[in-house]
Amino acid sequence: MDKSEFIECHKRIKPFIHNTPVLTSQLIDAMADASIFFKCENFQKMGAFKMRGATNAIMLLTEKQRQQGVVTHSSGNFAQALSLAAKSLGVKAFIVMPSNAPQVKKDAVRGYGGIVIECEPTLLAREAKSKSIQEKEGATFIHPSNDDNVIIGQGTACKELLEQQPDLDYVFAPVGGGGLIAGTALASQYFGNNCKVIGGEPYEVDDAYRSMLSGNIETNKTTNTIADGLKTQLGDRNFPIIQQYVDSIVRVTENEIIHAMRMIWERLKIICEPSSAVAFAAAIKHKNEITGKKIGVILSGGNVDLQNLPF
Template sequence: MDKQQLMECHERIKPFIHNTPVLTSRLIDGMAGARLFFKCENFQRMGAFKMRGAANAIMQLTESQKQNGVVTHSSGNFAQALSLAAQSMGVKAHIVMPRNAPQVKKDAVRGYGGNIIECEPTLEAREQESKEIQKKYGATFIHPSNDDAVILGQGTACKELLELHPDLDHVITPVGGGGLIAGTALAAAYFGNGCKTIGGEPFEGDDAYRSLLSGTIEGNITTNTIADGLKTQLGDRNFPIIQKHVERIIRVTEEEIVSAMRLVWERLKIICEPSSAVALAAVLREKETFKDKKIGVIISGGNVDLVHLPFQKPL
């Protein structure tokens, strides 16, 4: 995936995405000892960066493929993103979701026109049901993160950030399935001026951290983290990009995630989800690494359950 492909991807999806704002906070800068520039993908359509990759993936399909629809398995933001992107382009979207997925997420997918197929809450069940949909409808499977078109789409958020602030020293993103950090790393390499990419990941779901150390894709030993969007693992399409272009991954505690999330809500006056707060938590954990630097921070999404906020006192 080269620079030209990323540029073409950005032009292609512009009619279907928002160029999201970049916010700053002098108070947070003072706490971090650095200048931070928050790329607010919580203001993206459907509330997360994943709209970018979903739109690009669908736009790359042939007309006959579009007529047969698309399918993915997701219980989170990509389920909503693919549903909305497909609806925007007149394409049918089949979304395989575990039976125990939160009702609020199912309602959002249906609201965007997605056809939900429920399955048991295992990866094997998700994959099997997706294959059945492919056979039944001839639908094209689109992976939430391990897909070249998706990776390129996700990279456009960092491209937009660097167009505003071309002299960033680092850009930092959360790491889940690897699509966002891989796309970000490509954008930083192609459009940054020596800008380095760093990932943030929970200790309670540090498969990417261990994968970079071992050189092979590792699974999660535990997923006992509030950052529910980061429980997935890397894939064979994004991992080589991460190996080549990502400098390192910083792990953070659950307490640090909650503290960073609260800081964003209180000081930036915006909603972010726990997974998004991991990036800021990583900056605050290793202040010496980022001291006096200019740092881009990708706020990946803002889809939260307002009934169960981690810093909310019981009524």
């Protein structure tokens, strides 16, 4: 995945995505004793950065593959992203969702044109159902985070941020399945100026932190975190990129996530989801290292269950 691929990808997907705004707050800067630039992917189409990777992955399919559709398994933002990207490009999208996924998420996927197929709420069941759709329909499977074309697409958010603020010292991004942080790390290599990338991860799902220590992809026994978008684990396509280019991963507590989320709502006057706030929580926790520096924070999305706010 070289620099030219990033440039081509960005050119390719531009008509189908928003170049999202970058916001600042003097109060937050004073509190952090640093200049912080928030890349607001909560304003992306369907409300999250995942629209970028989904669009790029579909656009790189052959004509025959497009005619037969795409399939993924997801109960969150990628389900919506692939549905909307597929609809924009005239492609069928089969979305395997666990039967216990919130109704609001199933409705959102259907609203974006996705064909929802429900299954038992286990990873094995999701994978088996996806496989059967691939065989029956000839649909191409697109992984939410462990796919080169998805990773490059997600990295265009950081590319845009660095085009606006080329001399950032650090970029903080949340770590879930690893697609966003891997793409961010590559973008900072190609378009930044000695810009370090730091991941934010909840203590409750700290598999990426442990993976960096052990050198192997670790899993989580429990996923008891408010940051529901970060419950997935790294894959064999993104983990080597993370190992090579991510400076460190900072773990944050549930209270630190809620505090950061609240501050974004109150100070920036925007809605972000808990997973988004994890990156900002990590920046605050890293305060000694970022003093006086220019910091980018990727706010990954804003799809919040308003019935279930933590404050």
